[in-house]
Amino acid sequence: MEMIGSTDRLSLNQITTERWTLQEAVEGCARAGIGWIAPWRNRVAEAGLARSRQLIQDAGLRVSSLCRGGMFPAATASEREARIEDNRRAIEEAAELGAEVLVLVCGPSGTKDIAEARKQVQEGIERLVPYAREHGVKLGIExxxxxxxxxxxxxxxLSQANTLAEQFDRQDVGVVVDVFHVWWDPQLYPEIERAGERILGFHVSDWIVPTPDMLLGRGMMGDGVIEIRKIRHAVEAAGYRGPIEVEIFNRQIWDQPGDDVIALMKNRYLEHV
Amino acid sequence: MEMIGSTDRLSLNQITTERWTLQEAVEGCARAGIGWIAPWRNRVAEAGLARSRQLIQDAGLRVSSLCRGGMFPAATASEREARIEDNRRAIEEAAELGAEVLVLVCGPSGTKDIAEARKQVQEGIERLVPYAREHGVKLGIExxxxxxxxxxxxxxxLSQANTLAEQFDRQDVGVVVDVFHVWWDPQLYPEIERAGERILGFHVSDWIVPTPDMLLGRGMMGDGVIEIRKIRHAVEAAGYRGPIEVEIFNRQIWDQPGDDVIALMKNRYLEHV
Incomplete structure (x- = not known):
């Protein structure tokens, strides 16, 4: 199999080493020669924002994205307003950490009305765009x-994310392509092409069979059925040249020593991404 | 909430009372005044085909569909040929039982190449259509x-199923709409309209939160987040007036006495479908 040949674009999404604090994850990346990290907000809060920035900077790492904003829909207007406020904090944190992109996990519906929830997502993003632009942060709809x-x-x-992103200036809002979420989609390749320069992130893991768990059942690249390299080529053909995050929710992987996970991740990245 | 007002169109998909033999399911429907049943092939084989037909006929039931054909993709040509042969048996069984529709669960990929698997599905259906037509059985892509x-x-x-079905005569191939499978789809309502008279079946259950299991986590109607009635109205506006199957894979429901499940199913159908 053709090798990507370099880990220059490899980024550790912090959830992959779920037990590590931000400091431990930063140090783990530095030990392994990984140049990018995607921190999670709860771990940033735990370490403190200014100290998080310092840790990342001192280790010479760059931030591929901050995980995560979003969660816009809610049953009441005041709840939705609280979510907007929280997203403003996320934008500030992304800016402080030097993350170009805040990943948006848009949230479930607050009621049975899924169409209404989708409107609330769009309204939420509309509310955030000016604030994000002021802070030099792009919003990546995942x-x-x-x-x-x-x-x-x-x-x-991805079709839905593209349609939503296209409501906004391409400097402000784009999409994040995570192979675990989109690999099954019969419209995947045309929608990657459509996304083009709006692709703000590319996440990899694998879909393992049988799937052990809906939330914690993602696999290491190469352990499942996803045509990861084919999707990477499509994302690159569309114009994306940014970092590639490894984001794995898997209890078995979380239970292993972080350094072992990172070593395996590097090998699998070279072989399968 | 508006009531559907009658259980005339209600059909028991046999998996909902998973522990019952075909005879027990037929007798359970008769006791509860349910006029339709969707038998599963393994239960038909267990009872014998001719006897299954007799049991259903004697109880005055009609067959809404036979579950199931499909499973077309495979890694080798000989395996794919064996699947075609098995589908021919399914068509014969559907004809013998008086089922107008054989439900197709099209199957997973035999390799990592999902695009190739989708071609194999189309080829499989092409191979079956003449045989199905001869036997007066329609193929319902679910x-x-x-x-x-x-x-x-x-x-x-549903978009994919429609595109596939449209390769064939509408007398031969259509689609089956199961709310559990399609409720999340942002293109659901336009695709139901597009399907129109190709809709050959409508299945109901619910998506419960949190979802206890990927396979056995479906809920009884009303216990989850699906806008079942809204989807039923759309399916009817598209022209569907046939039986409505309740198809629930759920260990907790399976562990209850069948008569209790049927009683609950009738009430929930009147209230939520």
């Missing part, structure tokens, strides 16, 4: 697998 | 939820 439609995101396909 | 793309069906959206 469609989540349809099996998360009830609990995590009413944005379920 | 798109399955994308979370089953790796293990059960590479046909994951």
């Amino acid at each position: 469609p989540l697998h349809p099996m998360y439609a009830a609990e995590r995101s009413v944005i379920s396909t | 798109p399955l939820h994308p979370m089953y793309a790796a293990e059960r069906s590479v046909i994951s959206t």
